[in-house]
Amino acid sequence: MAPSNEEKNDNPLFKTKTARGRALYKLFCSIVFVGIVLIWVYRLLHIPGAGVRGRYAWVGMFFAEVLFGLYWVLTQAARWRIVYRYPFKDRLLCRHVDSLPNVDIFVCTADPTLEPPSLVINTVLSVMSYNYPPDKLGVYLSDDGCSELTLYALIEASDFSKHWIPFCKKHKIEPRAPEIYFARKNDFSYESDFAQEWTSVKNMYEDMKSRIDTVRVNGRVSKEIKEKHEGFLEWDSGITKQDHQSIVQILIDRSNSSKAVDVDGNKLPMLVYLSREKKPGWPHNFKAGSMNALIRVSSEISNAPIILNLDCDMYSNDPDAINDALCFFLDEKRGRQISYVQYPQRFSNFTKNDIYANAARATFQNELAGIDGFGGALYIGTGCFHRRESLSGKYNENRRLEWNDADDKMKGKTVKDLETAAKPLADCSYEKGTQWGKEMGLVYGGSVEDIVTGLTIQCRGWKPVYYNPSKNAFQGIGPTNLEVALVQFKRWCEGMFQIFCSKYCPFVYGRGKIKLGAQMGYCVYLLWAPLSLPTLCYVVVPAVYLLRDVPLFPEVSSLWFVPFAFVFAARTIYSLTEGLMCGDTLRGWWNLQRMTLFRRMTSFFFAFVDTMYKLLGLSETSFDLTDKVMDDEARGRYEDEIIEFGSSSVVFVMIATFAFVNLFGLGYGIKKVWFVGSEALARFAAQMGVCGLVVMVSLPVYGAMFLRRDKGRIPFSAVFKSFVIASIVCFIPVY
Ligand SMILES: O=c1ccn([C@@H]2O[C@H](COP(=O)(O)OP(=O)(O)O[C@H]3O[C@H](CO)[C@@H](O)[C@H](O)[C@H]3O)[C@@H](O)[C@H]2O)c(=O)[nH]1
Numbered sequence: 001m002a003p004s005n006e007e008k009n010d011n012p013l014f015k016t017k018t019a020r021g022r023a024l025y026k027l028f029c030s031i032v033f034v035g036i037v038l039i040w041v042y043r044l045l046h047i048p049g050a051g052v053r054g055r056y057a058w059v060g061m062f063f064a065e066v067l068f069g070l071y072w073v074l075t076q077a078a079r080w081r082i083v084y085r086y087p088f089k090d091r092l093l094c095r096h097v098d099s100l101p102n103v104d105i106f107v108c109t110a111d112p113t114l115e116p117p118s119l120v121i122n123t124v125l126s127v128m129s130y131n132y133p134p135d136k137l138g139v140y141l142s143d144d145g146c147s148e149l150t151l152y153a154l155i156e157a158s159d160f161s162k163h164w165i166p167f168c169k170k171h172k173i174e175p176r177a178p179e180i181y182f183a184r185k186n187d188f189s190y191e192s193d194f195a196q197e198w199t200s201v202k203n204m205y206e207d208m209k210s211r212i213d214t215v216r217v218n219g220r221v222s223k224e225i226k227e228k229h230e231g232f233l234e235w236d237s238g239i240t241k242q243d244h245q246s247i248v249q250i251l252i253d254r255s256n257s258s259k260a261v262d263v264d265g266n267k268l269p270m271l272v273y274l275s276r277e278k279k280p281g282w283p284h285n286f287k288a289g290s291m292n293a294l295i296r297v298s299s300e301i302s303n304a305p306i307i308l309n310l311d312c313d314m315y316s317n318d319p320d321a322i323n324d325a326l327c328f329f330l331d332e333k334r335g336r337q338i339s340y341v342q343y344p345q346r347f348s349n350f351t352k353n354d355i356y357a358n359a360a361r362a363t364f365q366n367e368l369a370g371i372d373g374f375g376g377a378l379y380i381g382t383g384c385f386h387r388r389e390s391l392s393g394k395y396n397e398n399r400r401l402e403w404n405d406a407d408d409k410m411k412g413k414t415v416k417d418l419e420t421a422a423k424p425l426a427d428c429s430y431e432k433g434t435q436w437g438k439e440m441g442l443v444y445g446g447s448v449e450d451i452v453t454g455l456t457i458q459c460r461g462w463k464p465v466y467y468n469p470s471k472n473a474f475q476g477i478g479p480t481n482l483e484v485a486l487v488q489f490k491r492w493c494e495g496m497f498q499i500f501c502s503k504y505c506p507f508v509y510g511r512g513k514i515k516l517g518a519q520m521g522y523c524v525y526l527l528w529a530p531l532s533l534p535t536l537c538y539v540v541v542p543a544v545y546l547l548r549d550v551p552l553f554p555e556v557s558s559l560w561f562v563p564f565a566f567v568f569a570a571r572t573i574y575s576l577t578e579g580l581m582c583g584d585t586l587r588g589w590w591n592l593q594r595m596t597l598f599r600r601m602t603s604f605f606f607a608f609v610d611t612m613y614k615l616l617g618l619s620e621t622s623f624d625l626t627d628k629v630m631d632d633e634a635r636g637r638y639e640d641e642i643i644e645f646g647s648s649s650v651v652f653v654m655i656a657t658f659a660f661v662n663l664f665g666l667g668y669g670i671k672k673v674w675f676v677g678s679e680a681l682a683r684f685a686a687q688m689g690v691c692g693l694v695v696m697v698s699l700p701v702y703g704a705m706f707l708r709r710d711k712g713r714i715p716f717s718a719v720f721k722s723f724v725i726a727s728i729v730c731f732i733p734v735y
Pocket residue numbers: 108109110111115142144285286287290310311312313380381382447448449450488491492495623624625626627
């Protein structure tokens with residue numbers, strides 16, 4: 001890599017800018033903090049005396065406000081020093097045109113029902129067609145579902161790619177996931193040559209998709225197809241998802257240049273199917289386990305120094321994304337220390353007002369960039385480029401930036417040789433007695449392997465970056481019904497609280513290794529679960545005490561009312577402004593408020609309880625896969641932005657119960673004001689305000705209980721249960 005042009009090589013390949021207006025923001029924060037402290041002071045000064053009704057509630061409210069306040073302080077760390085990254089692709093291409101590193105791309109799937117093979121291969125095809133030298137690309141699909149349906153789909157995709165890749169490159173097609181591309185409106189003339197090609201490739205795609213779907217519906221691959229590919233022999237011995245040998249199959253072998261070419265004679269990227277061994281009694285450690293198997297298997301086959309890791313629903317939306325990411329790794333000055341480049345998680349299936357608040361725009365635009373400002377960019381599991389070396393080793397500043405000639409490994413070896421050498425690396429027993437899952441690869445022990453792995457990488461001295469490009473690099477599928485959305489949050493939340501309670505707690509593990517701001521930034525997420533406690537306190541206590549005529553907040557006329565009103569208003573206005581600036585709609589922001597409340601009072605709470613159980617050794621970690629399919633009726637409601645309940649899940653009973661409790665509280669308050677007049681209003685305004693907010697946020701819940709007749713409503717049994725529970729809650733004795 002001799003510098004051809006001194007001056008040019010001095011230019012960095014990326015730059016980092018700090019967001020403006022931070023001084024003003026810090027001033028604003030300081031004022032809000034004063035308000036929060038005044039609230040605490042008020043609570044401490046006015047504790048009701050022994051024997052007075054409301055004393056316990058008062059103490060509860062005090063704790064809730066202390067926890068909310070402290071949590072708020074953490075969230076400021078994530079906004080204190082927001083940084084933006086800008087890579088310079090053009091400089092990269094000038095300087096490294098002949099010395100680009102190999103890149104291995106890992107796609108993970110785990111279940112052919114929840115993650116249909118046709119979805120998986122769309123992701124695979126999108127990454128096979130990157131604008132990157134194909135002989136430097138290796139695509140690996142890890143199938144934890146060990147399904148012949150998925151292998152079949154991948155074989156079909158490898159054939160189709162011979163037409164798809166040249167078509168994409170010739171016509172600069174975007175995005176390169178065929179399903180998404182063909183579903184888009186197009187504005188070309190139907191007489192053109194392009195139209196002909198378009199139609200022929202589209203037909204080819206549709207045919208392939210229908211073959212794959214037929215096989216999926218039948219639930220097995222027919223004998224005729226099986227006879228054509230010896231790969232299916234692996235399934236002959238009656239293996240199951242939980243009990244099977246390692247399967248490694250190189251479907252496109254790039255060293256064999258005569259076969260690995262597309263219809264125009266250009267090389268194709270390598271394509272490998274992997275299903276790591278599973279045996280009863282051996283923990284498989286979910287996605288982390290499959291990533292580690294991928295790391296090892298690929299090291300035997302292509303061993304690229306850069307790895308891109310994607311979930312099976314995350315197709316590539318930008319054919320040049322690899323080049324962007326490489327700007328970070330190849331930067332002469334700072335590149336060596338960069339372990340991974342994390343992109344935000346974006347979705348393709350959002351609706352206008354984002355009813356389940358999947359987009360999390362403020363999180364991806366501000367919070368993660370703010371934690372990056374403290375050098376703590378999180379690894380969030382998908383859409384992340386890794387430096388292979390950093391996944392298992394310490395940063396060593398003396399090591400030269402070298403991309404070992406990876407293809408050497410493959411030279412002179414047949415596909416069979418490579419497969420045979422790789423298989424044992426995916427066996428259950430391989431990791432026994434090794435550092436895999438601890439010091440090497442992704443860290444085991446929970447359902448959010450990503451966050452904790454990122455933390456350990458940083459603590460080994462690496463400096464990851466978070467890069468949020470204006471054009472989405474990857475797009476995935478977010479939950480499309482409330483239960484799935486809440487279950488996903490519960491999994492995250494539980495995994496993250498477990499990290500906090502383990503030796504990996506950032507304040508302990510990261511002490512002296514990463515900045516305090518980064519430690520705090522991590523805890524914004526790791527402490528979601530305990531945040532449920534103050535939330536539950538706020539949705540229950542004010543309403544219940546309102547029903548007993550016990551005031552819990554200062555009177556409107558009192559000066560002490562000011563900090564409460566101010567903190568509430570300041571935070572609401574801030575969050576609204578932030579949301580709108582990040583591109584939320586007004587209703588989108590409101591939906592986010594609802595989802596935040598629902599998550600905090602259900603997912604976070606269950607995660608808290610389950611973590612406690614686990615700490616006591618009463619249960620084991622599980623991974624509830626996010627469902628990526630929906631039926632047509634539900635799809636209609638999703639597109640109309642009507643919340644999908646549709647079951648008597650305990651989560652919905654809880655949501656409905658709180659909706660009732662606050663409705664009763666508010667109703668009683670209004671009645672009181674009606675009969676007693678303004679004096680009651682002054683004393684109970686804040687309490688009625690809290691109830692009123694919960695009621696407003698829950699409006700769709702009342703609708704789903706009483707007005708809707710579709711399948712997505714809350715079933716009567718759940719309504720009945722929650723009504724009974726709410727009534728009991730309202731009449732229990734209070735102290
Ligand atoms: O045993 C398993 C379980 C899951 N997966 C894969 O992991 C990915 C994520 O699963 P999904 O159900 O889509 O979960 P999400 O909540 O959408 O995933 C986020 O959260 C997970 C941690 O909870 C991370 O692993 C993911 O990368 C991150 O995108 C999918 O590709 C799965 O196929 C496996 O490979 N093996």
